[in-house]
Amino acid sequence: MSSEESPHTPNGMPFLGHGLEYARDPIAAIEKWGEQGDIVRLEYPGQSFYLVTGPSYIQEILVKKHGSFTIGPAQRESFEGITDHAVNTSTGSDWERRRKAINPVFTGDTVETYRGRMISEITTSVEAWEDGETFDLHREMRLVTMRMLADTLLGIDVRGDEDVIIAASDSLIDRANFRRIGRYLPDWVPTPTDRRFERKVRALDEYVAECIAHQRRTEYGDDVCSVLLEASDRGVLSEREVKHNLVGLLLAGTSSPGGTLTHAWRLLAAHPSVRRSLVAEFESVASEGRLSAADVDELTLTRNVLSETLRLYPPTVGVNRQATEPVTIGEYDFPERAQFIMPQWVPQRDDRFWSDPESFDPSRWERDVDRPQFAYFPFSGGPRFCPGKKVAREEMTIALAQMVGHVDLEVDVDGAVEFTPSMTLRPKTEHRGTVRRR
Numbered sequence: 001m002s003s004e005e006s007p008h009t010p011n012g013m014p015f016l017g018h019g020l021e022y023a024r025d026p027i028a029a030i031e032k033w034g035e036q037g038d039i040v041r042l043e044y045p046g047q048s049f050y051l052v053t054g055p056s057y058i059q060e061i062l063v064k065k066h067g068s069f070t071i072g073p074a075q076r077e078s079f080e081g082i083t084d085h086a087v088n089t090s091t092g093s094d095w096e097r098r099r100k101a102i103n104p105v106f107t108g109d110t111v112e113t114y115r116g117r118m119i120s121e122i123t124t125s126v127e128a129w130e131d132g133e134t135f136d137l138h139r140e141m142r143l144v145t146m147r148m149l150a151d152t153l154l155g156i157d158v159r160g161d162e163d164v165i166i167a168a169s170d171s172l173i174d175r176a177n178f179r180r181i182g183r184y185l186p187d188w189v190p191t192p193t194d195r196r197f198e199r200k201v202r203a204l205d206e207y208v209a210e211c212i213a214h215q216r217r218t219e220y221g222d223d224v225c226s227v228l229l230e231a232s233d234r235g236v237l238s239e240r241e242v243k244h245n246l247v248g249l250l251l252a253g254t255s256s257p258g259g260t261l262t263h264a265w266r267l268l269a270a271h272p273s274v275r276r277s278l279v280a281e282f283e284s285v286a287s288e289g290r291l292s293a294a295d296v297d298e299l300t301l302t303r304n305v306l307s308e309t310l311r312l313y314p315p316t317v318g319v320n321r322q323a324t325e326p327v328t329i330g331e332y333d334f335p336e337r338a339q340f341i342m343p344q345w346v347p348q349r350d351d352r353f354w355s356d357p358e359s360f361d362p363s364r365w366e367r368d369v370d371r372p373q374f375a376y377f378p379f380s381g382g383p384r385f386c387p388g389k390k391v392a393r394e395e396m397t398i399a400l401a402q403m404v405g406h407v408d409l410e411v412d413v414d415g416a417v418e419f420t421p422s423m424t425l426r427p428k429t430e431h432r433g434t435v436r437r438r
Ligand code: HEM
Pocket: 071, 087, 088, 089, 099, 149, 248, 249, 250, 252, 253, 254, 256, 257, 260, 314, 315, 316, 318, 319, 320, 378, 379, 380, 381, 384, 385, 386, 387, 388, 389, 391, 392
């Protein structure tokens, strides 16, 4: 390094460095290290990482100097063995071609055409809930969002087949769990988690292959599968790339919206006045208890509740990048292959950028406050930002409004909220929801 100083290294354990502390409690660890500097160096057995929590450094990595970085191994490896030919895992010119092929289905106008079908899906799900029924809230929120997304992505009703997607998504997160000993064994040592992962992912792969075959036999629609098949007919994507991208989109797209709605319900249960205002917004916008596609633009408070939920509970632990060449970020020089983790949790709760940062206050989104762009980046930023951002926001807004408009959910949580330590912040604590119909 040519700079005089290198980033501070927080105290770690002899030989084990910072890995054990992170695996024990990822949130407490990143909060503690984040307080020690906007970039700090962390040691893991055999490798080191830079934890980047200062918005200007994050912007340099993700946007201004994005050409000096590629997606990092921690992020890429979570999808390894499932979507090797999809946008999530690829780099360089393959990534550019695949991303270009999927981008059109996720841009503004196309996404809005999905509204009507999303509204029908969530209406059917909410109508099926019985007064007094109690369910696992996190699972139910994943089910409702998955049905909405699968209809958009695959153009099919997944009712009855949801477990194929849920099981594959769970096995992916279990395999990536930082606390799992088998994660640190060589690849040729098969563990029960690896074997379960292979079985569940194979089942999802076969399921998506059947959906593709079905679409090929019928007339193409406006769903994502049809658009990708058209790209394959033009020779832009191979058939395998179509399948891997659909599997990748289903996996990337099902757990985050479901987790966000789970947190939103818990926060609303603790803030009944916000919930009452949401109900009032739904009633003033929807006619006869049902939203129309045009009504979705009027749901300002619902959108603000979700923005605030994503601020307090970002679904990913962080964005991971690796330098492809020597690079200078801020005042520091880093060598080729240096790895960076940018956790949303820390800047999104930093009192330099947010007043009373720990409090749930959707009204803060009504005020214009001058803060750095990367003090808030749940969907990441730069050319590789989440392509599902608009679909996810639409899906969650429609789902939350339609649910709140018809039911109250009493939320019962077992203790403090904890997360499974992997690349996502999946809630580990059990959340039970009891339906009270209005
Ligand atoms: C609350 C909802 C969601 C959040 C917070 C979220 C967040 C993220 C983040 C942080 C990334 C990493 C981006 C980067 O490396 O810079 C990402 C990537 C990705 N997300 Fe999402 N996501 C959400 C929902 C969705 C949905 C619904 C879909 C699909 C329909 C989706 C598809 C993807 C894909 C394909 C990638 C990989 C993009 C690439 O590598 O070029 N996500 N998402």
